[in-house]
Each structure stands twice: as C-alpha cells, then as structure tokens.
Amino acid sequence: MKKFINTEYLMDRTVSMIKSYMNSIETGERKVIDFHQPQALKEMFDFSLPTGWSSDEKILESMQAVLDKSVATMHPRFFNQLYAGANVYSTMAEWITSVLNTSMYTYEVGPLFTLMEEYVYECLAKQVWWEGHIDGMMLPWWSNSNLNAMQMARYAHNPELHKSGLYGNKKLYVLTSDESHYSITKSAMLMGLGKDAVVKVKTNEQGQMDVDELEAIIHQIREEWGEVFMINATSGTTVLGAYDPIRKISELGKKYEIRVHVDMIWWGTVMFDNTLKEKIDGIELVDSFARNPHKMMWASMQCSVWMTQRPWITASCNVLKTQYLFANDKGYGVGCDTGDKYSQCGRRVDVLKLRLMRKSLGQKGIAANTRKAFADAQYFVQKVNDTPELYLYQEPQCTNICFWYIPSDLTLPWTSHEANLATIKNNYHRIHTITAKIKDRMLEKGEMMVNYAYTKWYPNFFRMITISPKVKKEDLDFVASHIVELGREIE
C-alpha cells in the first residue's frame, strides 16, 4: 500500500514550485510557451494512468512538467485571449476556495458566500445606476451567462413555454449583431429554438450594430415570421472590440416591448471608470447584462456575472422547490437558498475571488487598471502606425487592436485609408495566408502569443489585446518588432 507524505510537506513543495515558476517569468527566463505539435507532446509527456499508485516524487515531477509545458498566461507577452493571467489576490482566494471546497445552493453549506454574492450584485448594480429591485447570478462562464439571459427573456416573454414546450407557439427570434459572440447561436440550438431563431443584424465597418436595420428586422419578423423575445447588444465585441449603441437599442426595445440584454462580458469593466463609462451609455435602461471579471477585471477563471433589473423572473423561472435540497421547513428559511434560481444544481464558489480583488484594489484601483489597459492600447496603436510593415485596421474602440502585417512585396497606395484597405482586400489570399503562417512560427518560437481573426470584409489580421497591468511598454514594442521579424523570415 502506498505511504502518503505529510500534507504540509506536499503543500510546501507545491508552493515552492509555483514560486520558482512565477520567478522564472519575472526574470524573463521562461518563454510564453514551449510549443510542440500534438504528436510530439504525446511522446514527450507520460500521460499514462497505470493501475497502481505513483510515488509522491513522481507526482511532484509531473506537476513540474505541467508548469513547464503549459502556456504562461500570466507572462506579460501573452496577448492571445481575452484573459491574461490573474490578480494575485484572486489566486489566493481560489486557494482558499479549493480548501473550503463547498457548493453554492443552500445557505447552510455556504453561508458567507451566499451573502457575499448579494453584496457583490448590489455593488455592480450601483456602478450602472440601477436603482430599486435587482438580482444577479454567478454562472460558469460567458456562454452560460448569455444562455441564462436568453432563458430568462424567453420565460418573461411567455412563462407557459416552460411547461408545455415550444411546439404550438409562434416562432421566437433573438436579434444580435453579425459581430456578436457565437454563444447566442449555440444557446438557441440548446434551447430548442434552432439556429434559424438567431437573426444577425448587420454591422458597420466599426463592428457596431446598425440600429435602422434592427428596427426593420423587428417589423419584418412581426409581420411575417413570429415574435422577437430578446435583443442582444454587445459592449466590446470579441474581434473588433466594438460597442453597440445601447441607448438607441434600449429605446427600440421599449418601443416594441422587447427585452434587451447586453453582452458586456469582455469590456464591462469600463463601468468602474467615470470617463470610460460613456461607452456603455444607456446601460441603466436594459433588462440584463453579463460580464466576466475573469476577462478585463483580471480575476481568476471562472468568473462570470449575470445581472437583471427584473428579479421576479429569477424568482420563478427555474424554481422547482426540490425538497431534498430546498426543504420548506428549514429553520433559517429556504428563502436564503439561492440554488433554485439556477438551471444547474451545484455551483462552484466564484464570488470570493471577485470580492477579495474588489476589496483589495477598490473601485479606484480597478478603474486605474482599466485606464492603463486603454492607454496601453493607444500606445500600441501608435507603435503600429510608426511601423511601416504593419497597418492598422481601424482606431480601436476598446483594447482590441487589429492590424495587418504587410508583406514586403506589397505596396499600399497611402492616398487614403480606404485606398489602403482596398489594396489589402485585393491581396486577400496573400495576406490571409501569411498572417496564419506568422502565428504558427510565433508559437514555435514561444516568445509571445497574439491571436488572429478575419471579418466579413477583410482577410486575417492580428488581434492584439491589452489587459494585464503587468505589461510594460517594451512588451508592446516587442509585439510589433517580433511580428515584423517573423514575417520577413517567412517571406
């Protein structure tokens, strides 16, 4: 039988490994990724799970290998996703959460966490000028928050559907921009509405929803097809970082009695800064919004919050009053149990990290981090403009900076932005391909990570993101020079 080592010793060894890991990033020793093709990695790492036990030294070795062969998302040159490492207070909160190891559904197994969620919702509501009745839900991830918004909106539209299903009903539609997140379509599929239920409203070149087309589509659906149960506006789209005009959309929502949800998952953190807040002008009018503090707010994953101004919906939509969990004869009152609001049963404790971060940094600290990320984005825009081999897609509305690498055999006319864009479009295949190839080479080198994407108008471009307060100017300079270097190598 296996002899187990002392728990404290195991903790000490793990923490010391983590410290060296963090230190190696700090000193610049560690690359962002030690990349290997899938087949090579399979041969390099022992993935096997034998019947017998493994010695603790083997487990510790395995942990070290995991640290070494994983992506260092806390590295200041990780710009690949809409997250980038996490705040250390948030990480410590996760450690405590993992030790307490409880679930969120009843007050009795998570008394403090249940009440913390309430206070966090109140704090968020105040940031967006919501007054009076509100409610919130913390969900596992972005898509779930949008899914939840759609479920709640459909229920509010017609509660009867939860009983008898969609069969006899008029067709239901959700309207969202063609630059919005794909979770809207995935949710429609899951909800039995089908892909056809998602009508994509066209966007302008800045990626913002065209409100005139939105209104025209509402008319068309009502006259010809069925009912609109929700409009999804996006504050900070995934690729271009565009902000849909919330106020105008909300006014249309009001006019036609359609619920409006705002997906501000990526850049909702602007709510903490008095100047940047204007980007979400009109947010006080909407029915619900979703945001992910694990993105711009720099919380650990997973951390996603959905908020509503219609608490009667959460109080009834999913409620089944299952007795083994939500017994109505509890001494503390079953009203304190939050689990029955959710479509899921058990739920991870995601509130502690959010609370500790917010408490530690204060609203001011979060606002300062936010402004810093916007300033970094501006700095990087300047860098792109100053680098002849790079060309900016457009002035960013957010901290997504989209730009192309221009191969040396291609000359932009430089008579106007439109003329340059036209040339890029005319060389679609060349630019599309070299962008993907640069990314491949970037992964192999492992010095940094930046993602790429394309839009309906233009070929692949790099989508640079600024989030982490740890990023320095030289990291941003490096992105520009490294892409040029890789491009020139490949040509």
Next chain:
Amino acid sequence: MKKFINTEYLMDRTVSMIKSYMNSIETGERKVIDFHQPQALKEMFDFSLPTGWSSDEKILESMQAVLDKSVATMHPRFFNQLYAGANVYSTMAEWITSVLNTSMYTYEVGPLFTLMEEYVYECLAKQVWWEGHIDGMMLPWWSNSNLNAMQMARYAHNPELHKSGLYGNKKLYVLTSDESHYSITKSAMLMGLGKDAVVKVKTNEQGQMDVDELEAIIHQIREEWGEVFMINATSGTTVLGAYDPIRKISELGKKYEIRVHVDMIWWGTVMFDNTLKEKIDGIELVDSFARNPHKMMWASMQCSVWMTQRPWITASCNVLKTQYLFANDKGYGVGCDTGDKYSQCGRRVDVLKLRLMRKSLGQKGIAANTRKAFADAQYFVQKVNDTPELYLYQEPQCTNICFWYIPSDLTLPWTSHEANLATIKNNYHRIHTITAKIKDRMLEKGEMMVNYAYTKWYPNFFRMITISPKVKKEDLDFVASHIVELGREIE
C-alpha cells in the same frame, strides 16, 4: 495609491493560514460549522465594498474570517452533501490550475490539458468495458452533464431540430424515474421541451425504476403523444442511493431504438472496484453516462465527466466552426481544438486534479477508498440497528443511509419492518417535524452536519452519507448518539 505587498509574502501568509485551519480540524478544535442566522451573520462580517482600496492586513483578516465562518466540508463529521472535502493531491492540482489560469477550447492555450482529457476519457471507457470509438466531455457540474446528455440524445434523434427548432415537430419525451435528479426537469425547461416532456416512471420502495411501467409508458407515448428521445437511468439516486436496473433498461432502449443515458454522478466510482462494479451491470450497453469525481471520488469541485459511445454526435452537435477561435488554417490542425464540441465557449481546466489524483492513488487506491465508504455505510447501518431511538428506512444499496429518529413517546410495534413503517407513516407529522427541528439544533451546535429528506411514502428522515476516507468509526458513532441527544433535548 496603495502599496502592494510582495507576492511571495502574500502566498506564505495565505498558506500558513490554510495550514492552521487544517490543523485545527485535525486536532478537533474546529467545529464543522459556526452557524449564525443570515441576519446575525450580516451584522457580524464586514461585507461592504468601499470605493477605496483596503490594506493587505485587512485582506488577510478577511481571509481568516472566511475560513472561520465557512463550513468545514473536509471535517470528518461533515455528512451533509454528496461531497465531503477533497483529496490533497486534487487540491494541489487546483492551486496549479489557478496559477496557470487558462481556458479549455484550443490546443494552443492548453496543449497538455487537451491531451490529458483524451487519456482520462480512454481510462474511464476501459473501466466500463467500452471498446472502440468513444468520446468524453468535462462539464461544469452534474446538471450540465445531464443537460448535455439530453442535448446530444435529442440531436441524435433528429439533427434537423438544431436548425429549425422544435415548433413543427412531434412532441419529444424523456423518461426517468420519480426518484431521479431534478436536473432532468430543469434541462427540459431550458431546452424548450417543457416540464411536460419529462415523464416520471414510478419506482419501487427501494427507489429503483419499474421497468414494466417504463415499457408501458413507451407504448403509450408512441401511440398517443409523440416520440421518446431518451431514457435516463440513475445509478445511485440522490436520496435513497438506488441503482436502476441498467441492463434491462438498455435492452428496452435497444428494442425501441431509444438512447439510454446513465446518471451515475453520485456513485459511478464503483466502476473502479471489481466487486462493486456489478451494481452498474449493463453499463457497456448504454449510449452515455455522466459521473462526478468531485463526489465519491473525492476530487475538488467542480469535476464532472460525460462519456459517450457515439462520438459522431459530439463531432457535429454543437459545432459552428467560429473562425476567430477555431481557424481552419492553424498549423497544428484545428482538429486538436476541443472547444467547438461544447455548447459553452471558454471552459475551466478540470482535468488536472482528476489526473493527479488518479495517478497518485492508482485504480487500486480509488477502489480501496470506495470499499471503505461502503464498509463505513455498513458499520453505520449496524449502529442504527443497535440504537433503539433510531430506525432504518431500508438496507442501503449505496452509501446513503436513511433512518428516522423515533420520539420517546412513540412505540414501534416491532412485529415486522412493514408494521414499523406503518406506524411511522401514521405519525407522519410528528416525525416529519422533529427531524427538521433536530437539523436546526444540529446546525446551531455545529458539531456535525447531516441532511434530511422525505420520499413519496414516508416523512422526513436523516440521509447519512459516507464518502471521505478520513472518517473514523468514532465519527460514525457520534452521528448516532448526537442525533439521539438532540432529539431528546427537543422533545
């Protein structure tokens, strides 16, 4: 501006706090819960989130308060839920996961974790005699795994519904026992099928699905109402811990061409032990199953796995090929990106804890823990039988031990089990009420936690659960004597 302390110092302080916490449980100093009514707790803990920052000492104080005012689920006398603390290797894996802080969707941001999931699925498939093509998904929590099963089954039944929605279709039904988990109903609501789509098959007194009634209902639905797209069998029900007869249900599934899913979330770990495995006899025949290693396998929360023998479904059901994430021009091949299989987008890394635990303990270690939990349950049954003030509901099939506290003014006839049960039923209100009251007093004392529930036949009873390898015989003895003591106090 706030001056931040050194990260390493913060880690050291946090870990030292965690060690003292664990130590206070080990020595018996710490109770399971320091319970307070919601209003009292609100006054006792500073939940406020001021605009300014808080000092680090204040944050550390707050962490200590969180440890002190939360439920010690790792306490050997926490028997309240279907989880009870976590294995320390699992906890260490969570710490590493939180430091690496990445998401599961593309190979490039989680190369090792992507491959680890593959190997874990293969290992699980082998444990249930699945050969050939399989696939798996790790989902956030139990309900999501059952929801996923239902979505995949509905898609397999008719893929067209994902495009056009349910509107024109025949009504779709899912069959499940009346003791099965409520996530089936919640999922039906979310999926647009409605509550009416869930037909509850009656169970016998042991809580197992009546297969004859199941067949009769299939006939009735097909002849009169619509189509059955899935049968949900349960291996280890929430309250009684009953095992539905999987083999018989699968044979019916085959006969009527209906997909069979097994919810073995609570007690699927029997698959690791050659003797206990007979409880899931027939598992090799089913389409899919879901299990939660964060329950009986003692992994940290959240950890839920869904497995299928029909990988073509996962390969197409949710797939949208959204380009910004799953670009088809990636050098390593987009086939390695697992994200598009899911209804959600980003996903927490839940595989590391499972892998490290499995590797450390081996199949043998996990089987040994499983047998130990079953032996503890048997020991506790004996204890109940030896305690005149307690009465056993039935011989447990699993590690749920259901029993009543019998008030001193009530005398059971003791002529037969049926006669005793009849007396309990005749004193429904008295027993129902005192059970809830004992639980309230139990929370106030905080020495242990055990949950209660009722069934369609009988009033509230205690549902004792054995999971944790840390539980000693004296902890089990304490449960019996403490309940008697509390009951006598209240009377």
